[in-house]
Amino acid sequence: MTADDSHDDIPVQRAAPRIGHRGSGDPQVAIDTPVVFDLEDVAVYYGAFRAVRGVAMKVLKNQITALIGPSGCGKTTLLRAFNRMHDVIPGARVTGKLQYHGIDLYGPQVSATEVRRRIGMVFQKPNPFPKSIYDNVAFGPRVNGTKNKIELDAIVEKSLRAAALWDEVKDRLGSSALGMSGGQQQRLCIARTIAVEPEVVLMDEPCSALDPIATARIEELMRELKSRFTIVIVTHNMQQAARVSDRTAFFTAELDSANDRRTGILVEYDVTQKIFSNPSDERTENYITGRFG
Amino acid sequence: MQLSELHARSQHADRAFRVLAVVAATTVLVVLALITVTMSKRAWPVLEHMGLDFFTSSRWSAPEGIYGALPFIFGTLFTATIALALAVPVSLGVALFITQVAPPWLKKPMVYLLDLLAVVPSVVFGLWGVLVLSQHFGLGRSFLTAGIILAVMITPIITSLSREVIETTPQTDKEAALALGATRWEMIGASVLPHSKGGLVGAVMLGLGRALGETIAAALVIGSALGQITLDPYASGNSMPAVIANEFGESDGMHKSALIALAVTLFVITIIVNLVATAIVQRSMRRSRGT
Amino acid sequence: MQNLLMNKPCWLIASLAVVGFTGGISAGCKKKPDDGGGSTPGSGTATGGATAPSGGPVTLNASGATFQQAAQEVTIEAFTKANKHIKVNYGAGGSGKGRQDFADQVVDFACSDAPYKEADVGKVKGGEFFYIPNVLGAITVSYNAGVDKLQLSPETIAKIFQREIKTWNDPAIAADNPGAKLPATGIVVARRSDGSGTTENFTKFLEGAAPTAWKLKSGSTVEWPVDTQAGNGNGGVAQIVKSTPGAIGYVDLSDAKASQLKYAAVKNPAGKYVEPTAASVTAAGDGIEVKDNLVFTALNAKGDAAYPITAQSWCMTYAKQADKAKGEAIKAYFKFMLTDAQALLPEIDFAPIPKSLQERALAQVDKIQTP
Numbered sequence: 001m002t003a004d005d006s007h008d009d010i011p012v013q014r015a016a017p018r019i020g021h022r023g024s025g026d027p028q029v030a031i032d033t034p035v036v037f038d039l040e041d042v043a044v045y046y047g048a049f050r051a052v053r054g055v056a057m058k059v060l061k062n063q064i065t066a067l068i069g070p071s072g073c074g075k076t077t078l079l080r081a082f083n084r085m086h087d088v089i090p091g092a093r094v095t096g097k098l099q100y101h102g103i104d105l106y107g108p109q110v111s112a113t114e115v116r117r118r119i120g121m122v123f124q125k126p127n128p129f130p131k132s133i134y135d136n137v138a139f140g141p142r143v144n145g146t147k148n149k150i151e152l153d154a155i156v157e158k159s160l161r162a163a164a165l166w167d168e169v170k171d172r173l174g175s176s177a178l179g180m181s182g183g184q185q186q187r188l189c190i191a192r193t194i195a196v197e198p199e200v201v202l203m204d205e206p207c208s209a210l211d212p213i214a215t216a217r218i219e220e221l222m223r224e225l226k227s228r229f230t231i232v233i234v235t236h237n238m239q240q241a242a243r244v245s246d247r248t249a250f251f252t253a254e255l256d257s258a259n260d261r262r263t264g265i266l267v268e269y270d271v272t273q274k275i276f277s278n279p280s281d282e283r284t285e286n287y288i289t290g291r292f293g
Numbered sequence: 294m295q296l297s298e299l300h301a302r303s304q305h306a307d308r309a310f311r312v313l314a315v316v317a318a319t320t321v322l323v324v325l326a327l328i329t330v331t332m333s334k335r336a337w338p339v340l341e342h343m344g345l346d347f348f349t350s351s352r353w354s355a356p357e358g359i360y361g362a363l364p365f366i367f368g369t370l371f372t373a374t375i376a377l378a379l380a381v382p383v384s385l386g387v388a389l390f391i392t393q394v395a396p397p398w399l400k401k402p403m404v405y406l407l408d409l410l411a412v413v414p415s416v417v418f419g420l421w422g423v424l425v426l427s428q429h430f431g432l433g434r435s436f437l438t439a440g441i442i443l444a445v446m447i448t449p450i451i452t453s454l455s456r457e458v459i460e461t462t463p464q465t466d467k468e469a470a471l472a473l474g475a476t477r478w479e480m481i482g483a484s485v486l487p488h489s490k491g492g493l494v495g496a497v498m499l500g501l502g503r504a505l506g507e508t509i510a511a512a513l514v515i516g517s518a519l520g521q522i523t524l525d526p527y528a529s530g531n532s533m534p535a536v537i538a539n540e541f542g543e544s545d546g547m548h549k550s551a552l553i554a555l556a557v558t559l560f561v562i563t564i565i566v567n568l569v570a571t572a573i574v575q576r577s578m579r580r581s582r583g584t
Numbered sequence: 585m586q587n588l589l590m591n592k593p594c595w596l597i598a599s600l601a602v603v604g605f606t607g608g609i610s611a612g613c614k615k616k617p618d619d620g621g622g623s624t625p626g627s628g629t630a631t632g633g634a635t636a637p638s639g640g641p642v643t644l645n646a647s648g649a650t651f652q653q654a655a656q657e658v659t660i661e662a663f664t665k666a667n668k669h670i671k672v673n674y675g676a677g678g679s680g681k682g683r684q685d686f687a688d689q690v691v692d693f694a695c696s697d698a699p700y701k702e703a704d705v706g707k708v709k710g711g712e713f714f715y716i717p718n719v720l721g722a723i724t725v726s727y728n729a730g731v732d733k734l735q736l737s738p739e740t741i742a743k744i745f746q747r748e749i750k751t752w753n754d755p756a757i758a759a760d761n762p763g764a765k766l767p768a769t770g771i772v773v774a775r776r777s778d779g780s781g782t783t784e785n786f787t788k789f790l791e792g793a794a795p796t797a798w799k800l801k802s803g804s805t806v807e808w809p810v811d812t813q814a815g816n817g818n819g820g821v822a823q824i825v826k827s828t829p830g831a832i833g834y835v836d837l838s839d840a841k842a843s844q845l846k847y848a849a850v851k852n853p854a855g856k857y858v859e860p861t862a863a864s865v866t867a868a869g870d871g872i873e874v875k876d877n878l879v880f881t882a883l884n885a886k887g888d889a890a891y892p893i894t895a896q897s898w899c900m901t902y903a904k905q906a907d908k909a910k911g912e913a914i915k916a917y918f919k920f921m922l923t924d925a926q927a928l929l930p931e932i933d934f935a936p937i938p939k940s941l942q943e944r945a946l947a948q949v950d951k952i953q954t955p
Binding site for chain 3: 352353354355356357359428434512513516517518519520521528529538539540541542543544545546548
Binding site for chain 2: 083085088090113114116117118120121123124125127128129130131139140143144189192193196
């Protein structure tokens, strides 16, 4: 835990676990880098269907962690487990150990809305509210109790600046967010997410609907935001993972002997450079070099 | 050769479809125009006889040849207002419950039940109103009783349509709010309602249209008091369709003309309501689209 | 068919045979077929004989007064039993609807509590037509006021229904009921919500009998005061009277009896208070003046025993029938309605038309021409 961590209104384990060199798929971790998420044997089910299983990994603070892999490997499913987005899907459930700063995210005392306030999410398709630009950014702070207009104005400006959007929209904060371009909308969604000052920002293929220029801007933004937030990104784009992430987890789908359906598994998790230059698993190498997926 | 035949045939089908569409559209317009013309023609004698007093006078005496429709216009709007005031919150609540809260095992039967209620003939509601509301609960025959019956009648329709509209809210829109730490209720306010606004107004207006035009149920419970203009919901009153239903059979001459003029007035009011609704829907859609 | 009829009284079978059905039913009846007519009131002229053609099936469509719906129903039931090939449909949509339907030639005959207005006669498309009076009935002033016997004068009734008299112990009511103990409860007035011939006859009675007191004029609907209760149909008004203490309303006799209501004796032009009964209605029929076209009013009829709110009803059909089979069927049905069916009316609380009128009506039916 760093000193500037201010999320002490939920019981956060002060002595965050220090990471050693143990466990399969456990990457080399610098001593003293706090662990944000600690997963052991995590599986996600949709009804009887097991979408992903046996995931063990540690997500580190102020790093960008990329989840890559072919379609149907469960990477998005896993991402959504990080902020309990599965709660709203009937029949979906998460098993195994999924700790956030040492606290069981799915523990009985933990409120999903509190979790999501600390762990924000940016989606594949830009999804601003059908409201004004200002109201989009102010929505999160408002539901979290900020009513003061001056305070809100400051948060909106700060968030839009952080999302590199302020100069483009400062003169039309009152106009509808749906009138913006796709790239602007996605940056607005990022601004909206960071306006609630989360610790973690989850990004689910945030650039898949954007053109290369807009994509480049988002990637640049992610590198800037890294100093303030921990970022977990799901991406189809291996170059993107190589460009922006510190660590990469490679997933694939294998036939599940339990129910004869394809289930996602974590193959390899390591520092990004190693994954892309010298992967230890053959399946990773096949995928990286384009022989699979 | 074969290719050109195929080409010609597809053009043919296209033209046939266009002709069909034009004919269908024209038929609707012609029927509407015919209704307007024939009804207005038959309503004309009383409008000539009464002038604007037809809309502003509150006396309706067939034996004396005095026809003032104001109390009936008032009664129609008043009961419809009561009905909307009761039905809209309930309908939206139920629609939101079904779409956002209810577990799947409860959702299906509720949807089925509501769709079933939406097609119950109005006379059934009317009789229920007479037996239960007026007699058992002692509400008598009044604006309020009529308003409640109309509310009961239009609730399934508004709920059913609202549910379908709300259901079209993209999951990602809802997740956007949830991912910001919004509660379910805040999510509804941020995503579901803004997304569905246009469709919800449309659903309410369809309900209003039915409430305005509802005849049998209103005729049974509104009390058929003549000349009553009061905001007291417990008072007996009358509405345009109820008067037409009650008096048309035994009417003749000027009296019949007056009843037809009531129908024309109702027709015009319904058209105005629909135009206003369309305008509201379009404006809200334009605004949320940001153009 | 024969077995069914054997359970019926002999006179009925016999008279049915006279009117239409000619094939072997008399076998089930010990008496001679032609003695059937004389044994019941009002059927004396039946032997004059209508012979319905027994050819192909004929359907007669009719619409009109709800007032005589019950009368039409029993008539149709008895008539079609004897004339299997004839079907009669009576749609009780109201007198006004009946007149309209008849004028538009969408029905074969229609029944109405009121004749056409002078101006509307010309609008009847089928040309000359006949009014055939067929039934008389009382409109009661029914009440629910904890008084056993109530007497009311037309002026008092007028004031009650105009909401000028609002309590049961009003001096005007007391004056009509010397010595009676009247409650201090308020009066609730029940009236029709729908336009109706009953309302028309009731208000015409008040217009005629209490011309100064009654100000609402007469018609199928009048401008009732706001604080009156409206019921749909005779049954609706009867329901209000029955369920509301202090209520008073005008209801036809059969509905009033069916709802077990109490009804007032009403003061007639001879100054006598008369209760509505089959006898007092028939007495009213004796005191009427009938025009050449058989139009008359039974309201406020002369005679000590006449009930003053006695309403009448006509059936109307064209003088020149366009269709032979239908024309013959209408003649047969009308003759049956004027003869044997008259005897069925008291059972459903209506009264037959007086004999003199019956003869004139039958003569009119004879004038109906068929191709």
